[in-house]
Amino acid sequence: MSGGRLVSSFSRGSVVRSSLSATTRHHQPFTAAAFSTTSDRSILNKSQLQRHCYNDISSYNNNRYRQGTSLYFYNFSTESDNKTPNAKDIEEDDPLLLLDPKAPLRPLLSENCHENHLSQYTLPPTQIGQDDYRPNLKKGQRIVSFGDVHGDIDALRNFLITAEILDPNSSNEEPMWSGGETICVQTGDVLDRGDDELACFRLLATLARQAEKAGGALLLLYGNHESLNAAGLFQYANPGGNQEFEKTIGARIDYNYGSNRWRLQFAGNEPSRWASFEPGGLLAENMLGNMLVACLVGRTVFVHAGLTAGHLAPGNDVDENGDMIYGGISKINEEAREWILKAHHGDNNNWGEFNTVEEVIATAQKRAKVASKTMPDCLGGGIGASSPVWMRDYSQPNDREPKNPAKAKNMINDALKESGADVQRMVMGHTPQQKINSALDGKAWRIDVGASKGVMGGTPEVLEIIHQGGENDEDIINILTVEGDRISGKERAVPEAAIMDFFDIRR
Numbered sequence: 001m002s003g004g005r006l007v008s009s010f011s012r013g014s015v016v017r018s019s020l021s022a023t024t025r026h027h028q029p030f031t032a033a034a035f036s037t038t039s040d041r042s043i044l045n046k047s048q049l050q051r052h053c054y055n056d057i058s059s060y061n062n063n064r065y066r067q068g069t070s071l072y073f074y075n076f077s078t079e080s081d082n083k084t085p086n087a088k089d090i091e092e093d094d095p096l097l098l099l100d101p102k103a104p105l106r107p108l109l110s111e112n113c114h115e116n117h118l119s120q121y122t123l124p125p126t127q128i129g130q131d132d133y134r135p136n137l138k139k140g141q142r143i144v145s146f147g148d149v150h151g152d153i154d155a156l157r158n159f160l161i162t163a164e165i166l167d168p169n170s171s172n173e174e175p176m177w178s179g180g181e182t183i184c185v186q187t188g189d190v191l192d193r194g195d196d197e198l199a200c201f202r203l204l205a206t207l208a209r210q211a212e213k214a215g216g217a218l219l220l221l222y223g224n225h226e227s228l229n230a231a232g233l234f235q236y237a238n239p240g241g242n243q244e245f246e247k248t249i250g251a252r253i254d255y256n257y258g259s260n261r262w263r264l265q266f267a268g269n270e271p272s273r274w275a276s277f278e279p280g281g282l283l284a285e286n287m288l289g290n291m292l293v294a295c296l297v298g299r300t301v302f303v304h305a306g307l308t309a310g311h312l313a314p315g316n317d318v319d320e321n322g323d324m325i326y327g328g329i330s331k332i333n334e335e336a337r338e339w340i341l342k343a344h345h346g347d348n349n350n351w352g353e354f355n356t357v358e359e360v361i362a363t364a365q366k367r368a369k370v371a372s373k374t375m376p377d378c379l380g381g382g383i384g385a386s387s388p389v390w391m392r393d394y395s396q397p398n399d400r401e402p403k404n405p406a407k408a409k410n411m412i413n414d415a416l417k418e419s420g421a422d423v424q425r426m427v428m429g430h431t432p433q434q435k436i437n438s439a440l441d442g443k444a445w446r447i448d449v450g451a452s453k454g455v456m457g458g459t460p461e462v463l464e465i466i467h468q469g470g471e472n473d474e475d476i477i478n479i480l481t482v483e484g485d486r487i488s489g490k491e492r493a494v495p496e497a498a499i500m501d502f503f504d505i506r507r
Contacts, residue, residue: 102347105275106282108256109249117252120202121283123220123290124212128337129330131219132295134183135420141467143297144480145185146460147429148223150452151194151241156203158460159451162480165207165218172203177210177218183297184211187429187447188223188304188389191277193454195240198248205287220291222336223304223429224389227379229277230288230340232368234270238454245272249282261352267364279371280343288340293378293388294329298467299475301329301419305430306391309414311378328418332378332388339379344370394444395431400494401439412443424475427463436461436479437492445477445489463489 109117126132137143144163149156153172160166165179190200208218225236234242250272254260263271276282294303301307312328345367354360372380381387393408402408416423425443432450439446447463450456462480469476477489 101349101351101353103350104280104343104348105253105262105350106285108253109282118282118286121198121205122286123205123208124217126219126290126292126333128334131217132292132333133330133420134295134297135299135422137183137298137467139468139473141298142179142182143185143300143465143467144179144182145187145302145427145447145463145465147187147448148189148432148450148452148455149186149194149200150189150192150225150454151197151200151238152452152454153194153196153199153203155451155453155460156190156200158482159462160203160207162460162482163462163464164480165211165216172199175203175206175210177207177214177216179211179214179216181215182211183216184218185295185297185302185427186218186220187302187427188221189225189429189448190220190223191229192225192234192236192241193238194452195238195244197241198244201283201287219295219297219302221295221302221304222291222293222379222389224381226277226288226291227375227381227389229273230279230379231371231375232269232274232278232364234273237270237273242270242273245270245276249273249276257350259351262348262350264352264354264360265349265363265367267360269364269368278343278345278367279340279374280345284340289337291336293332293336295333296329296420296423298465299422299424300427300465301416301423301425302427304389304428305387306394306412306428307388307415307419307426308386308391308393308411309418311388312415312418328420332376335376336379339374339376344374389430392431394426394440395428395433395446395448398431398433398446399435399437401496402444405440405496408444409440412440416443432456432458434458435492436463437494438489439494442489442493 106118110119144165146159146163149159157166157172160175161168163179163182163184165177165182165184167176167178170176186204190204191197194200204218204220208220211218228234228236250263253262253272253275262275265271266274274281277288278284281288294301294307296302311332314328349363354363378388381390383390385391386393394402394412397403412426416426419426425438425445427445427447429446429448431446432448432455433446435449436445436447438444445463447461449461450458451460460482464478464480464486466476466478468474479487479489479492481487
């Protein structure tokens with residue numbers, strides 16, 4: 001299923017064109033003549049690399065949302081022995097890995113190279129229909145969930161410690177899962193607005209692998225910002241975040257490949273970020289392909305923005321033989337997985353064989369458009385859209401009932417019914433609240449507290465659900481605070497009276 005198209009960032013052609021024009025003016029390796037086929041493709045060693053850097057930062061009207069374009073250029077010379085930042089020491093005569101010009105870039109950072117850098121982002125394999133659909137939990141099973149992180153490693157650490165799943169004495173680089181059999185759901189938007197996006201994903205992935213071994217789970221959901229990045233749309237990325245991608249991903253590829261010409265196919269539009277998150281990209285197989293759009297855990301369905309009955313039809317069911325028929329949640333997760341694992345743009349152009357700047361730009365435009373065109377509805381949309389990663393029908397305005405509560409109640413009731421038997425609530429992020437709260441008679445739990453410094457620097461809180469932990473086997477719901485308090489969920493039902501619309505942000 002396709003049709004959830006995102007508007008291409010290449011409508012900002014002047015940004016891309018100015019970057020490439022500056023490139024051709026100031027850096028001889030990328031003049032129009034140099035776009036043609038090079039005659040010397042011999043394996044290069046580190047003594048032949050000399051680093052030059054050019055930065056082009058484009059500002060938008062709102063200076064909080066800036067896009068940084070950082071390009072690295074090499075002159076091949078035997079007179080210099082400068083190393084690429086973060087490059088791993090190798091022997092002087094060790095060859096660097098050359099890649100098929102049409103092949104994926106992933107082998108340059110995986111087990112085929114000097115280090116398996118991508119292994120740090122590997123999530124446990126997700127079994128669609130099982131890991132995303134867990135209605136049958138043991139009594140007393142603990143579930144925790146927190147919302148948008150937006151590249152803030154400090155906020156993420158506070159979330160994890162507050163949730164009691166990260167040993168506070170362990171470091172971000174060597175974290176230790178302390179949650180036992182707890183199931184944790186992070187509801188998306190790890191990306192954008194912060195400077196530590198990759199560090200956040202490494203921390204979460206490491207804990208997810210440890211949780212699986214301990215009998216628990218840490219499930220990561222797609223947010224609209226993961227969807228935007230997968231489509232090559234980076235208008236919400238911080239310059240510091242882009243630099244993290246350059247230092248962590250781009251510099252390693254340059255070094256291991258012995259060239260930076262692979263960057264040209266992205267036309268100056270954050271090649272390291274784009275190569276990481278595009279369908280079939282660097283992180284598709286080991287990380288993005290194991291993320292979910294939504295999941296059911298016990299009596300609770302989790303999603304980034306919201307679900308409707310239309311998203312879920314025909315829903316999960318049992319056939320006449322008692323076998324499970326997976327539709328609904330599992331269907332949209334399968335659609336997302338199939339899309340992210342396939343390189344829809346076709347072959348790469350890793351040798352940068354272009355004749356003109358216009359050809360570079362046209363190729364990148366096509367790359368972005370095909371990703372957007374093929375994107376499934378469950379990930380697509382934009383501001384005001386009704387997809388699972390964009391809708392706000394249950395969460396806006398913040399900290400009070402939705403604008404049309406009667407309509408929203410009918411919508412969420414139908415969605416919960418379609419999600420499975422005895423599903424009682426929906427947990428979502430996406431729209432920042434002053435604090436975790438519930439609306440629509442406790443059926444809509446809004447857990448994005450804007451904790452990232454790039455959003456509003458809110459105080460982290462975590463939702464805790466104890467499955468069948470109360471009298472008559474009802475679920476117990478608490479809000480965990482950084483001060484160590486457990487607040488009953490009953491105290492967080494929003495009032496129907498109007499209050500200040502604190503953070504009605506378009507994002």
